Amino acid sequence: MKNIRDSINKVIFVIGVSGCGKSTIGKLLAEELEIPFFDGDDFHPKVNIIKMSSGQPLTDADRQGWLETLNELAKTQLAKSSCVIVCSALKETYRNTLSLGIESATKWVFLNGTFNQIYNRVNKRPNHFMPSELLQSQFDTLEEPKDAIKIDISLTPEDIIKTLKENLMDKSEFGLFGLGVMGKSLCRNLANNGFKISMFNRHVTGVEENVAKDFKAQYSELSKAEAYDEISAFVNSLQTPRKIMLMVNAGKTIDYVIEDLLPHLSGNDIIIDGGNSNYVKTKERCNYLKTKGIHFIGTGVSGGEEGALKGPSIMPSGDPEAYKNVQPFLEKIAAKDQNNLPCCTYVGPEGSGHFIKMVHNGVEYVEMQLLAEVATILQALGQDPNDIANTLESWKDAANSYLLEITTVIFRKKDGNDWLVNKILDKAGNKGTGNWATIASAELGVPSTLISSALFSRYISFYKDERIELSDNFDKVDASELNLTTTEILEAYQFARIINHYQGFKLIAEASDKFSWNLNLSEIARIWTNGCIIRSTLMTDLVDVFKSTSNILTNSDLIKVVKHNKQATKKVVSECVINDLAIPALSEALQFFNGITTLYASANIIQAQRDYFGAHTYQRLDDNSGKSFHTNWI
Numbered sequence: 001m002k003n004i005r006d007s008i009n010k011v012i013f014v015i016g017v018s019g020c021g022k023s024t025i026g027k028l029l030a031e032e033l034e035i036p037f038f039d040g041d042d043f044h045p046k047v048n049i050i051k052m053s054s055g056q057p058l059t060d061a062d063r064q065g066w067l068e069t070l071n072e073l074a075k076t077q078l079a080k081s082s083c084v085i086v087c088s089a090l091k092e093t094y095r096n097t098l099s100l101g102i103e104s105a106t107k108w109v110f111l112n113g114t115f116n117q118i119y120n121r122v123n124k125r126p127n128h129f130m131p132s133e134l135l136q137s138q139f140d141t142l143e144e145p146k147d148a149i150k151i152d153i154s155l156t157p158e159d160i161i162k163t164l165k166e167n168l169m170d171k172s173e174f175g176l177f178g179l180g181v182m183g184k185s186l187c188r189n190l191a192n193n194g195f196k197i198s199m200f201n202r203h204v205t206g207v208e209e210n211v212a213k214d215f216k217a218q219y220s221e222l223s224k225a226e227a228y229d230e231i232s233a234f235v236n237s238l239q240t241p242r243k244i245m246l247m248v249n250a251g252k253t254i255d256y257v258i259e260d261l262l263p264h265l266s267g268n269d270i271i272i273d274g275g276n277s278n279y280v281k282t283k284e285r286c287n288y289l290k291t292k293g294i295h296f297i298g299t300g301v302s303g304g305e306e307g308a309l310k311g312p313s314i315m316p317s318g319d320p321e322a323y324k325n326v327q328p329f330l331e332k333i334a335a336k337d338q339n340n341l342p343c344c345t346y347v348g349p350e351g352s353g354h355f356i357k358m359v360h361n362g363v364e365y366v367e368m369q370l371l372a373e374v375a376t377i378l379q380a381l382g383q384d385p386n387d388i389a390n391t392l393e394s395w396k397d398a399a400n401s402y403l404l405e406i407t408t409v410i411f412r413k414k415d416g417n418d419w420l421v422n423k424i425l426d427k428a429g430n431k432g433t434g435n436w437a438t439i440a441s442a443e444l445g446v447p448s449t450l451i452s453s454a455l456f457s458r459y460i461s462f463y464k465d466e467r468i469e470l471s472d473n474f475d476k477v478d479a480s481e482l483n484l485t486t487t488e489i490l491e492a493y494q495f496a497r498i499i500n501h502y503q504g505f506k507l508i509a510e511a512s513d514k515f516s517w518n519l520n521l522s523e524i525a526r527i528w529t530n531g532c533i534i535r536s537t538l539m540t541d542l543v544d545v546f547k548s549t550s551n552i553l554t555n556s557d558l559i560k561v562v563k564h565n566k567q568a569t570k571k572v573v574s575e576c577v578i579n580d581l582a583i584p585a586l587s588e589a590l591q592f593f594n595g596i597t598t599l600y601a602s603a604n605i606i607q608a609q610r611d612y613f614g615a616h617t618y619q620r621l622d623d624n625s626g627k628s629f630h631t632n633w634i
């Protein structure tokens with residue numbers, strides 16, 4: 001096994017409140033690793049010592065110079081060898097000073113115990129007494145480090161040293177399982193952010209051989225990464241608690257991989273599923289792994305190959321304590337929002353991260369479908385792909401989004417003398433998330449009509465042969481009479497997008513209530529403002545909108561936009577209907593809007609019919625008691 005002295009020099013700060021055992025553990029660790037030990041308290045300037053011995057607490061200003069001295073000490077030592085420095089370092093600002101300029105060579109060991117544990121322990125020591133107020137003030141000051149090796153002080157010193165040694169022996173901090181397109185990009189992203197990672201890809205003779213090794217050899221940023229195709233070696237290369245992110249196909253494969261990993265894992269290890277898994281399955285896996293003492297974090301990851309490499313939007317959920325262990329990694333590699341905050345947040349319990357990713361994809365389906373419909377209308381107005389690209393480009397000020405931008409690029413792409421888009425077979429695929437979003441909506445009783453419309457449009461497209469046959473049986477589309485301006489189309493597009501976002505967030509809000517997830521809609525919108533496929537200026541606006549309402553159609557600014565754009569939407573939809581253009585999502589947006597804003601719906605008639613043939617009963621508008629009525633209709 002490699003010794004810490006053979007690897008890159010590190011400064012190991014052992015930190016925690018007074019009485020947690022810092023000096024004992026720090027000294028033992030330094031002895032074990034055969035590196036110098038320093039007690040931070042020995043470096044206080046005289047003024048501080050005088051102040052402390054007279055019983056006065058130090059202020060942050062008193063501490064500043066001392067922390068800078070320790071930072072200098074660490075830097076000087078690093079030039080020669082690794083070292084251990086003990087120091088309470090309770091606040092993040094203190095730790096920032098201690099590690100200034102040597103962040104990547106700094107390791108934090110946080111000795112964690114409860115108030116009672118430490119109080120009893122200190123006051124058992126001969127000639128020691130620490131008043132409970134003093135200890136309490138330390139706990140009040142403590143800001144738990146996110147990126148530390150957290151040690152439970154109830155373990156024996158031998159066990160603590162063993163765990164620390166393992167963690168510090170240059171073992172990898174994070175494991176990535178599955179080197180498909182997304183897995184590879186995430187590996188490079190982690191390595192580019194300075195993390196020591198282990199990468200695994202299975203060995204399938206003649207099909208997948210040396211995938212991890214070949215990938216490592218391809219990119220210089222992976223020079224310190226470790227490559228494996230053997231599970232036990234991969235798992236053993238990781239610091240405990242292990243953090244293993246699965247980037248494999250959603251579905252049964254996840255369960256197979258979990259079973260393959262389980263015999264090699266130890267208690268408190270964390271498996272992160274970064275695929276587009278079904279949220280119900282994620283909950284089942286959380287519960288199953290809990291029985292094995294393993295944590296499971298289900299996380300949505302959006303942004304495709306490029307996003308995964310440069311910064312995706314990340315939607316993790318599960319046990320909040322386990323999340324703290326993976327938070328520094330996920331937040332670091334995530335895209336940043338306009339305030340430079342990571343587009344990654346702890347979403348909520350169970351499968352809530354995968355649920356919101358599923359809805360994200362549903363909203364994505366609709367945004368894509370709306371652009372496809374808009375392009376159909378523009379084409380019917382005589383625009384060629386280049387004209388369509390120009391029109392979409394001109395909408396950027398009013399309606400910018402990632403999908404608008406890529407669609408513009410798509411329409412400009414030539415293939416020989418023609419545009420590539422004209423040569424692509426008109427059958428849309430899907431991998432299941434739109435399907436699940438539709439099923440979840442139906443199960444929760446939420447009318448996500450646009451998601452189902454966009455999904456079913458893909459399904460209709462898939463019946464290519466039948467479409468060819470039926471198109472012969474009926475009149476061909478003739479849109480020569482279409483009378484629309486591009487401004488009207490833009491306004492209809494914007495109208496439908498607002499309804500799409502209304503429905504998507506409604507689905508999330510209803511699931512949150514039903515499952516008691518307590519989801520924060522504004523925060524969800526925020527992590528979708530960058531990195532993900534549905535990032536847009538509208539999404540950025542929604543971050544604020546959701547701070548005061550969970551229903552975007554109650555926001556006064558959006559009410560104005562919707563009211564203004566409705567007129568154009570009616571014209572676009574009716575012109576398309578008259579001219580036989582298929583625009584299911586645009587027209588559904590209008591139909592849904594009319595439905596959800598109707599004071600008296602036609603559902604009274606449905607209730608009467610149900611009562612007629614099935615005695616299902618009905619309630620009356622003129623009776624508020626909730627009583628059920630039945631009528632003998634004949």
Ligand code: 6PG
Pocket residue numbers: 276301302303304361364429430431432433434532533
């Ligand atoms: C993303 C995408 C991504 C993927 C979808 C596509 O957020 O990065 O949504 O997850 O592109 O799986 O789904 P379909 O194949 O169903 O269109």
